[in-house]
Amino acid sequence: MVVSCGLLTENKETVPLKGIEVEVEVKDQVAVVVSTQHYENKEDKAIEAIFVFPLPGDAAVCHFSAKIGQTEIVAEVKEKQQARVEYGDALSSGWQAFLLEESDQSPDIFSLYVGSLPPRESAFIRLEYVTELAVEADRGLRFCLPVVLNPRYLPQGSVGDGVQVTSVPASLVPYSLSFSARISSPRKVLKVDSKCSLEPLQYLNKKKTQAVVKLAAGHKFDRDIELFIYYKNSHQPTAVVEAGKAFATPGTMIGDPVMMLSLYPEFPQEVMSSIATSGEFVFLLDRSGSMDGAPISSARDTLLLLLKSLPVGCYFNVYSFGSSFEPIFKKSRKYNETTMEMAQKKVEEMQADMGGTEILMPLKHIYSQPCIPSQPRQLFVFTDGEVEDIKEVISLVKKNSSSHRCFSFGIGEGASTALITGLAKEGCGHAQFITGADRMQQKVMQSLQFALQPAVKDISVKWDLPKGVSVTPLSPPPTALFKGQRSLIYAQLTGQSSEGTDGCVTVTYTLAGHPFNDKLSFLLQPTEDTGLTVHRLGARTLIRGLETENGEGVKKKVVEVSVQSGVSSSFTSFIAVNKASREAIQRPMLPRRIPRIHVPRRYCCRGGSAGFSVLDIQLDTTGGSRKRKSQSGMDKVKRKHRSRPQSSDTVSLVTVDVPTSAKVKHPDSLLQLVSLQKASGCWELNPALAAALNKTIKELQQPKPPKVNRNVWATVLALVWLQAFRVDAQIEWKLLAQKAVSWLTAQNAPSMTECIMAGNTLLGCSVQKDALGL
Template sequence: MVNCGLVTEKNEPVPLKSISVEVRVQDHVATVSSTLQYVNEEERPLEALFVFPLPADAAVCHFSAKIGEQEIVAEVQERETARDQYDDAVSSGQQAFLLEESEESPDVFRLSVGCLSPGQSAAVTIIYVTELAVQADHSLRFCLPAVLNPRYTPAGLAAGIVSEISSGCGSVPYTLTLSVHVSSPKPISKLESSCTLDPLVFLHSDHTQATVNLSPGHMFDKDVELFVYYQDTHQPSAIVEAGVTTAPSGSLMRHPVVMISLYPEFPEEMTQGEFIFVMDRSGSMGYTRIESAKDTLLLLLKSLPMGCYFNIYGFGSEFESFYPKSVEYNQDTVDEALKRVKEMRSDMGGTEIFEPLKHIYSQPCYPDHPRQLFIFTDGEVENTKEVLDLVKHHAHSHRCFSFGIGEGASTALITGMAREGSGHAQFITGTDRMQPKVMQSLRFALQPAVVNISVDWTLPDGITVDTLSPPINMLYQGQRSIIYAHLKGESSGGSEGTVTFKYSLKDQPVTNQLHFCLKPTEETGLAIHRLAARTLIRSLEQKERDGGSKLESIRCRIVELSVQAGVSSVHTAFIAINKDCRQTVKGPLLQRRVPTRGTAYGFLSGPRSAQPQAPERAKPKSLPGRLHLSLFNNDCRISRSRRKDRSLRRINEAPIYCRDPIVASHQANSQDKQRDLLLQLVSLQKASGCWELDATLADVFGKTEDELTNQKPAQVDGSVWATLLALIWLYGCKIEQQVEWQFVAMKAASWIGSQKVGDLSQCVCVGNVLLGCHVTKETLGF
């Protein structure tokens, strides 16, 4: 195994000594401060590169470095300006630090550390703010990534630095300390973790503030996950944050910002609908992707409710549909569709999506069956705006759920179709499994449509509000919406504001109202302002990707917001220069690596560049004879400067498996076999929701047909017994994949309920013994 990261000429690691993390959770957001201590134990100055992951929606808002007793704090500047300053500083012997977001992947950052003297140590502090994701059990999840998982690199191209750093082995060579402070308008119920924690300590009797620490001795070889549980989860909440009095008048940072958290609860019910699945069958889909798509279509078809309508389209340079128009869902139509799904190939040429969409929209909708469009594609199209305009024009008659497959999928197309079609977008990359993400979207599609969404503000005289978040076009059970708004002016008396949230569900108006105090919350640290700025920046970045005539003004606005709020963006970087430290740098800086067992917190140092002048920039003030090896170029060519080397390839996360090749192979085969058993069971289910008692079903359970038949209770028939066993097996053996089979199970439970079976409890007990499970009758949904 080749060690990765930074090692000395004697193959000894240049260690990251320690990581200290402080997390402050406020309602639905977190501020994370990480301090990393490392040292140069080489005999020559180093320029190190440090690559690390962050949540995709995080906003880096502070970066500083302390060398000895001296601390230098970075400033946010336009990216190219910051790079030039960094190059000039390092070339002249000054210590400099450059922190920037990957141009292709916003969840990956890179830190360049210039001219760290022999024997010198440095403590780098990075602070970021992020929204916390809501989980299925209503908790909020915070994750501190321990690894930057191996990322996909297309065949024929050299692996990038991210893949190299993440493929090491051995023990983690540094320590981790973690402390968490939680505060919220709602009482805190509990806090759980995937790691061992010290006891939770409440700071107030109302349980609105608490602290907890990671227990000592934690080996940082896996992600640290924290789950925060609040009481009254679905009640809306608000946090008002004061602005900075020294900021320019009228600017975002000058005035208060309010964050409204909305997490509405809808009735758990499935609706009838028309489901149209549009599958990219262009040549770029290839064997692996099209096979995964076929498995996904199997799950989708088996999960649809009786009485709905469906159709399947395939497109490439041309398109075809299984049926001239959507057909009613029954056993015959499902059997025919699944037969044609098995025959699907990625053999239809290019990626032209406009015509099949146009054809679908020309078909009349079925009354009382809302149209739900599922679009799968792995490519980009040249007429993105035309496609989005088409979806928007028909937004009144359907919801659009879009899925981008692989790294080449156009974010503008995928997110745009979901946005214009009031649906939901998903990206399936690398070794991500398609089925869980698609079934999550199906859960949304089966919910009643929420329409006529409005947010209205009532504020005292003298106070005006500017909503910073994009309009809410969609609401789904289990999804939370966060609204940021800018409050300006001075109140003439009132100290309370009101936000009224209205929508219609199944033709019934629903109103939620939240009263909140306009007095700012103490000690927020500008987290709300910075996330509000990040929201605006992300919207502008999306407009920039969509193209248009105002790209330069959009870019200038992004830079202005980023610099003003002190948060990261694709067009800015954090730059810190220790101008008091000048030293002569002698000799080339050779490439070094550090073994970190897949850790993201790895270093890479590289020699400097002094090659012939490139046309796009002036020649840097580098020393003669010093070369920079570009590890960020796809072909690893010797590069003249850093300018084109800074971006990281958009490469996907993949799970970390055992590094032993024999064990790893066994794990992979075992997992594939288990997945095949699940798909085999699903494929055997009838459209009504039941299973038949036969040898193929018994084979899934590892039994014979006689074993199943001999244990069948006398009071139930074969189909009821088979369906009950299938449910027990799903809940007892496949609970970790429940998101994939939840609707299959709901149909089965509903079917059993319609059969008026006598003593189900005794049947469940016998089934548990037969299959070696421990599932209760209540768990099965009866």
Template sequence: MMNCGLVTEKNEPVPLKSISVEVRVQDHVATVSSTLQYVNEEERPLEALFVFPLPADAAVCHFSAKIGEQEIVAEVQERKTARDRYDDAVSSGQQAFLLEESEESLDVFRLSVGCLSPGQNAAVTIIYVTELAVQADHSLRFCLPAVLNPRYTPAGSAAGIVSEISSGCGSVPYTLTLSVHVSSPKPISKLESSCTLDPLVFLHSDHTQATVNLSPGHMFDKDVELFVYYQDTHQPSAIVEAGVTTAPSGSLMRDPVVMISLYPEFPEEVMSLATQGEFVFVIDRSGSMECMMHQGNGAQKRIESAKDTLLLLLKSLPMGCYFNIYGFGSYFENFFPQSVEYNQDTMDQALKRVKEMRADLGGTEILKPLKDIYIQPCYSDHPRQLFIFTDGEFRNTKEVLDLVKHHAHSHRCFSFGIGEGASTALITGMAREGSGHAQFITGTDRMQPKVMQSLRFALQPAVVNISVDWTLPRGITVDTLSPPINVLFQGQRSLIYAQLKGKSSGGSEGTVTVKYSLKDQPVTNQLHFCLKPTEKTGLAIHRLGAQILIRSLEQEERLGNTENEHIEKIMKKLRKRIVKLSVQAGVSSVHTAFIAINKNSRQTVKGPLLQRRVKTQARRCAAPIRESQSGARLKEWILGSLPARRIIGHFDESMAARQASRVIEKRMKPAGKFSREFEKSDYCNLLEASKDTPDPPKDLLLQLVSLQKASGCWELDATLADVFGKTEDELTNQKPAQVDGSVWATLLALIWLYGCKIEQQVEWQFVAMKAASWIGSQKVGDLSQCVCVGNVLLGCHVTKETLRI
């Protein structure tokens, strides 16, 4: 059987042997240097193609190749020119290297390594800089993506680089070595990872510098995540970086660039005000959501984890808000024609349909449900909040982001990337363009706590009328590189990049002032910073600033694309500006590419070069099925077909998928075609497969949450008693005389949450707030005595003050 990912007729080994990565983290910016070792083990000259992921917000700023002792440093050139030069060089027998980003998705790159002689080695180095995202626990997340999923292409769409992605079936044949150096003005508390690390080594007694290495033997078959924890990381700060004296006068690279990090703190009296809204939950129901969350014990299917998360979300919504739920695949379904008011009846209707949800809607087409949501009229005084859950397999990423940006005035978008390989361009891009927040759920992460953290942001009052003012010494002006700030969240970082022009006639300090309104109350945040450049920052800040400006210009170009002659002239000027800025800053763009040619090498090429597709690790489901493309379509039809649903009902699809594969093998014709003439016995075989699946263990927290009413209360009955490990009689007999059954049941639920599930408080915080508010609205006698009795009954030690009633 042919190795997956190769494009040759022979089962030949791929030419990529190893990847070595060095990461330098300075405060919350990372500079990443990756060296890829290639070797041509063929008997003829070889061209290798490697399609791989990078973080969507990365600014690729260096590309070079070393052959023996000779190093060739690439130049950034206009894309067509670079491609022509590469083709000419390879066809004439010269060694050439081309690095270009996908036109469809910002997180996919293609590296072409041309004309390697037989037995020859080449070391290709790619350097990029990227911001580290702040997590809810104030850690900084660095991700080195390894997994590159096949991307779904809607009918009629064009696909460029990303069309070369193919599913892997087997481990990648190359390993990864990784070393990390962290430095910061703030002491480093700790560093955690999703992979096994060697012990952290501090280089100074003040813990401001440290190094750590990935443990040896790591196969690069999953994303590598690192979480850096600093002391007081949420404090506002500024970094001023000096420019390059040899750069053209007035250019971005010549002048200093400042990066401002803001952490707004909202007044408590404003944060305590209740916020209503319209909440629209958009769930990926494509076949890939049948994959497991991870490969360890106790893993759930992604769709099942999403359903549990929907349960928590629906129970956590405030009374009087509006909501709707969409599921999407090749087509979409919505629970209600338009968002409905949240009450007991609509919540029950939604939960019933959530239980019935399956990953059975085929492909991954998100544009249609988004367009349907955007044409719905908004409710006055109920800001629209989108929660989008997907494993992120789209080829039309930029089209999706442009649509979200076009409607950014009417909603906030919170996006969640599920599993290894979710598109960072899509997930972070939707949150950025939709003024929301992005989260990634990978490895053994639980989906629920991350989603509830985002719900906390969504329930914050919307910040409006944001303005940024600069106070600088005479002679200095500022050009802001970042798009205008249109969202601020309590305790979350916002970044501003700006170019400082001119010379100061006196004074070495600047001030940036951010003003905005919260619930009609004016708020002002101010930061004073030193204009003296920070030492040893390289050009990371310049390149990140240049990349942000380039992305803004690229989006402006896409949104203005039209056949109008006048507009086309404007677009041509815009493209020229993008190319000029990309070349000057030495960072990638959609209109440029890195090109390196070894002009000293020339060999006679007889016949076409052998072309090898270097395998990229692709996501694999828990029950991988090796079958032809036709067989894959057939399996999808079997598992999603209405006749199968009618006969089987709600079966376990991971077991059924394996049975479906056996049906496929039996029904496939020699030419690889298939027939849809299936017998009822085939479906019955699927039913039998589902009977062998053991029931998963009960999650007591979710069981308790599922019993809560929309108003926030619980009823005193046997199902609630079962959660506590008691009988209904035990709960009833201990009920104080002065309270009714619902108050007693709700009080017990609160005591149990705080006493037995405090480590999961982030998941049930809004459930508890509703319960406490509901009890507060009831007439309760001696509440302290009730809490004491409840503690004895449940074996807890919770105070009345803890319950916040």
């Protein structure tokens, strides 16, 4: 028996997408991405293919073209409904047409409609976008090419605009992917890391400021392609002034110079060492079916670390959400031994058993709770990001941004960049993505340190420009400034001056009652030819800001900026029509549902699987012509969406009750030790601590100095062990260790030096007293 394999139609015919070629040009802190998709119609009828794929949430799509044979057509940006009508009319007339548009619900999902591709014909679709590189905790810059697309969970009672799909294993995908990146910077390129297999980095000059890296053969489509780029002296403020487009009208954004300022505020250590001892910490954990397995296990461990690291006297609560939501406490409770133990027990029992991913409901409930006086609210959101109402969620966070800060964490491959970065940006917090073998605990604890930093207030931006030159901000002032983090500012420069070529911008703010300012001088003349990259990023920033506003004229302004700059938006689409070739179509093309790539997970519910892309085929089975006055290819897609099942499709998960006593012993020795710490910061001398230190209780009791309290001795042993054996994970236990040191200091215990020496002898190490902060 012959077994068909690969990505196939229901009639066992191959999907027309043959290959994807991606070329990236990294320009210091931003990237230009060019993706070329090769389609081939091997059937004897004209087809319409729909390819749904992810892009970074802050990407600015700025070019779209198609080449059929020797004919190339370049798409124009038009108002979305107008573009859809033109697309449908073109298919009705037998013309080839191509439509690219952003999802109405999620700005990181795009749909490409390849209309009326003739039999035995090939098409090369070229897509170009620009994007900023995110800053990592180790000062590297992160570039991500999303190739995993999770189907967005559709909340009850809503109508989505995504395409419903089925899945096949990633190993069976028949089309190829080639990827290469060229990196250039004023600074030396130190290295490029990735979780994917790369060919060796090749430098292009002696200064090592230019380099090329390629994806090794055999990528399995089971993960996003991430590059982590490290420059020498990367945290230096910079300014890039980019000339406007030649022959464009002066005074317009595309005709004037646009500048990008990159600021890295550095705060004095004496200010940053003052950790906050108050606050309301609210943790919102995704327990949908798609979180099953490693994600929910890692989330439980991370919540344990968070609970142990909170300052004494603060307030806290933990919410779980899926198709519904439930808090541990009816309202935030004061942090003490009793409430911490109650929360710890609940966290240890958490499973991915709550169905879908409806995050809007718990957010509304949290915001409905009154803030606690003198306890700033800090919201931590953990999710794999498979939600459909992203824009509504982000709008809600922005509406409540004055009352809290939001720190967001995207878990696993395919987490929505639009959701995760949007939550942090509008919530004045920080976003982190946790993929592959990343330890969630490290990234989350870094964000907790940000949350405990003194709040930055009264941020303002002041420009000092020569007479005759004015500035129009394209992005609002920074809403959050954290030590080691970057802030990008875009602005349009209008006019000319004969008095000088230098400008200056100053960002002022207050921190812990102290005034600060960061000043950067720059040349008004363009420093390099950047090919309108900065203009497009500035336009995208302006568009995204406008899209979150309400009122008359907002849509008109967005369409105007989008069309003028050639950058996509939620209200516009790219449309290309080739009238040179005609293929008559008499009857409506019949829909064919094509399986998409699937990354297996242990359990799957509505919106719970992961994959790369979607392809739907509509096939003309009769060869006649058809009229489309009110019905286009888009109309057929819309009708299909309305018929798709809602969240009642959720698969029920079977959970097994595990006794709490069995859960206390953790396979990770660090977390096992952490789980035993008391809310006050101390450890108790008992058999559980002995087991965590791989000793017997007798071995722990025997060397204790006579005058030393049992809990003081236990706490010193725990600190010595952490410093000696898990210094590699110091970012994870740093805060709880500080709390332990504070507790020890308050005890005014005698014989501390003798205690530490005895602990070193017992554990077989040589930790110095200063290293413990005592």
